[in-house]
Each structure stands twice: as C-alpha cells, then as structure tokens.
Amino acid sequence: MQDSTRTFLKGILFPILLLSLAVPAGAAGETPKVGGRIQVDWLASATGDAVEARFGALKTGAEFRRARMFIEGGLASQVKYKIEMDLAGGRVAFTDVFISLERLPGVGTLRVGHQKEPFSLEELTSSRFITFMERALPNVFAPARNTGLLFYNAVLQERVTWGAGAFREADSSGNSIGSGGWNITARLTGLPWYQEKGRYLFHVGAAYTLKDPLDGVVRFRQRPEVHISPYLVDTKALEADGVNIVGLESALVVGPFSLQGEYMSVGVDRPVGGSLRFQGYYVYASVFLTGEHRAYKKASGAFDRTKPRRNFREEGGWGAWELAVRFSGLDLTDGDVQGGVLQDWTVGLNWYLNDHTRWMFNYVNARRKDVGTANYFMTRFQVDF
Numbered sequence: 310m311q312d313s314t315r316t317f318l319k320g321i322l323f324p325i326l327l328l329s330l331a332v333p334a335g336a337a338g339e340t341p342k343v344g345g346r347i348q349v350d351w352l353a354s355a356t357g358d359a360v361e362a363r364f365g366a367l368k369t370g371a372e373f374r375r376a377r378m379f380i381e382g383g384l385a386s387q388v389k390y391k392i393e394m395d396l397a398g399g400r401v402a403f404t405d406v407f408i409s410l411e412r413l414p415g416v417g418t419l420r421v422g423h424q425k426e427p428f429s430l431e432e433l434t435s436s437r438f439i440t441f442m443e444r445a446l447p448n449v450f451a452p453a454r455n456t457g458l459l460f461y462n463a464v465l466q467e468r469v470t471w472g473a474g475a476f477r478e479a480d481s482s483g484n485s486i487g488s489g490g491w492n493i494t495a496r497l498t499g500l501p502w503y504q505e506k507g508r509y510l511f512h513v514g515a516a517y518t519l520k521d522p523l524d525g526v527v528r529f530r531q532r533p534e535v536h537i538s539p540y541l542v543d544t545k546a547l548e549a550d551g552v553n554i555v556g557l558e559s560a561l562v563v564g565p566f567s568l569q570g571e572y573m574s575v576g577v578d579r580p581v582g583g584s585l586r587f588q589g590y591y592v593y594a595s596v597f598l599t600g601e602h603r604a605y606k607k608a609s610g611a612f613d614r615t616k617p618r619r620n621f622r623e624e625g626g627w628g629a630w631e632l633a634v635r636f637s638g639l640d641l642t643d644g645d646v647q648g649g650v651l652q653d654w655t656v657g658l659n660w661y662l663n664d665h666t667r668w669m670f671n672y673v674n675a676r677r678k679d680v681g682t683a684n685y686f687m688t689r690f691q692v693d694f
Contacts, residue, residue: 342380343379343380345693347373347375348373348436349373350372350536350687351370351688352369352371352535353688354686355368355369355538356684357675359681360677360680360683361683363681368537373396373398374536375436376397377394380392381393387412388411389408390407390409392405400481403481403482403483406422406424407420407424408420417460419458419460421459422456422483423455423456423483424454424455424457425454426452426457426476426494426518427459427461428451428494428556429448429558429571430512430514430558430610431571432451434611437614437693438604438613438614440657441534441635441655442689443535444534446591446653447572447573447589449529450529450573454479456479456484457476458474458476459474469499470497472495475492476493477492487524488523489521489524490522493518494518495516495517496514496516496610497515501513503607507603507605508602511559512561512605514559518554519552520551520553522549522552526548527549527577528544529544529641531639533673533683534637534673534675535673535675535685541675541677541680542649542650543641543648543649545648547585549578549580550579550580551577555573556572557573558571565596565598565602566595567596569593569595570590570593573588575587575588585643588640589639589640592636593634593636595632595657596633598630599629599630615661617629617664629659634655634656635654635657636653637653638650651676651677652676653674657672658670665693665694666691666692668689670687671688672687673687
C-alpha cells in the first residue's frame, strides 16, 4: 500500500468516520454528514503531430481526477464546519477545510480556512455540476482555493450575492510561508430575471482580485481543456510587484436551453520590463434533450445539481441527456513574454443516470497558434454521495 494511501486511511478517513459517530448534534439539531465524490477519467485518443513535436507526446490513459471525502456539520446554531480531502494523484490534499460563523447582523457569513476565493461563475460551480469535464481555458486566472477569511451574503430575496475576503496563497496543505502572497478578492452577482424556481433566469456578475505574488513571482500556464495533457501555453516565471485580475460573467437559462460566458483580463506590474496584459474568455451553449434545466443556487450565485425528470430504469426512464458546445480562448503573449495563444472547441454529451451519477463524453479540438492542432476524446464516470 502506498504511503499516501496509508496516510489517508490512518490520518484522515478513520478520524472522519469516528468523528461522524462521535460528534453530537448541534444546538440547532444538525448532525454531521459524511460524503464524497469519485471521478474516473479515460483519455481514449489524442492526436496532433505538430503539437507533439513541440510539447511532447499526447498520451492516452486513465486517472482518478478527483477522489474526495468530507465531513460537515454544526457545533451550535451559528457555527458550521467542513473538512474535505482529496486523494487523487496518490497524495492527500486539502480542498475545503473551514469554519463558518453564520447569520451575522449586517454581514451574513464569515468563513475562515482553506476555501475558494469569490471569483468566476465556473470556478464557484462545483466540479460535480460543471457542464464539461474540465473548466474553460481562462480558469487559469481564477484564484481558486487559498487560506483566508471570507465574508459573503445573499440579499434582496437572494437576487443579489456578494463576497469579499483576504487570502494567503497556499499549498495543498493549506499552508502559506514566504514574503507577499496576499490576495484581496471580491465578487458581486445579480439576477435581473428569475422565474419558475430558476427554469428561466439571467445571471450577471463581476469579480476582482488584487494579488501580491508570493515571493514576488507569478506564472500562468494552461493545458487544453484536458487534464491528461502537456501544457500548451506558459508565461514561465515572471517577477511581479502586483497582479490585477478582472472577471465578467453572465448566464442565461430558458427552460432546457442555456448560455454561459466569462471574460477575464490580467494586468501584471513588473519591477523591470514594463507591465503586461493577458486575457481569456469562453462562451458555451447547452440543451437538455430530455427537457430538464440547469439548476441554480441563489444563495451562492452559481449552478447546482441537475435532477432528471425520471431516473435511469425507474418507471421506464432514461435519466437526463445534455448536449453542449464551448469555444474558449487564452492569450498569454504580450511584450517580451511569448506565452502563446490557445483556442479550444469542446463538444460534450452528459448522461445523468440520477441526481448523483453522471457519465460524460468530451471531444476537444485545441489549436495552439503558430504550432498546430490537437484532438482529444475523453470520458468520465462520476458519482457523489
């Protein structure tokens, strides 16, 4: 048995199971919940001679993209907690590990710990619920998870959400040691149109991050929308005094049809060599062939779990089927930094057997400017509980 697996079983899994039995219900009657997710991916085929000559072999293979377990609950009417770990890749890594203080007057919720910074609709939508196997190219700019404190709330009948916080850039254990490394991040979203419990809606939002890079160095690099792939664009390490990231987002749901898009712009202030500007974007459309619609969670301003009208093999049902297509671009070239320009077309087919089980199929056509094109065929089987 690998050392990392022993660590997970002895140091994390067993205590989580014991804690779930030992922790009493909170003052509000809440009992701890134990759950997790498994995502198993296969890259069936990858081709692209020019890309392989430049970046190395486009391998086929299989991987556990995510293998997580969590426990969450409450110790009092206002105090909540969550501990979630990921074993994918043969290592134990923090994902969500935080304490929350809820229903604070005039503020809402204060959350302290390792968590996602409030930036990007696609990033804040759980990997259990995103439409494609991987998030779009500009996701490289999203701060994702770091250690810090976050204030957030939903107001005006949850038609407006806001979040703001201060974070330290952290490693996979939630630790941050070094000079700098501070992020200040905020996000504001609105629902100008919302009917029939989200079957019809229009979402808009904006976010901003000010980064003081850890040890004065920043780097942006990205794979195509395929995890088992070499990086096709890369700025390499850049000395930076500060980084500003702006994100704009919108989504439209009209019954079974939806549109979603985001644009991100990044400014890098360097001590020498002048400032730099990078950018990325995506837009995609999806349709449920079986009549469902994308579920939206007003309290977080992000998308939620799809529920088939009829589960697979229940009352003659075939679950829910969703077809989607996405175009995305990423430009990491400016001035003396030639990180590259990448554009992707991704076509996806999702089969939701039930609320918690999904089989995904993706085809990705990635074009690295001035190099060539690569093609990928992938599938994922996913459960969460």
